[in-house]
Amino acid sequence: MTDDFSEGLAAVCSLGKCGYINKYGKIVIKPLFDSAYSFRNGLAQVHIGSRIGYIDKTGKYIWKPS
Numbered sequence: 001m002t003d004d005f006s007e008g009l010a011a012v013c014s015l016g017k018c019g020y021i022n023k024y025g026k027i028v029i030k031p032l033f034d035s036a037y038s039f040r041n042g043l044a045q046v047h048i049g050s051r052i053g054y055i056d057k058t059g060k061y062i063w064k065p066s
Helices: none
Strands: 010-014 017-021 027-033 044-048 051-055 061-063
Antiparallel strands (some): 051 061
């Protein structure tokens, strides 16, 4: 599955994990997430199991629940 591009990146999911590609098709954030959503205002919501977090365009967590 590939999502639409938003802010230069698109979520892609394969073999049960999701990450992000750039407009050239290069993986820029490794597929580590169970689900991943479009970037908005520089952040994207991601899920690992029942945990929800937000990452920036480098894949760094900005907010992650404890």
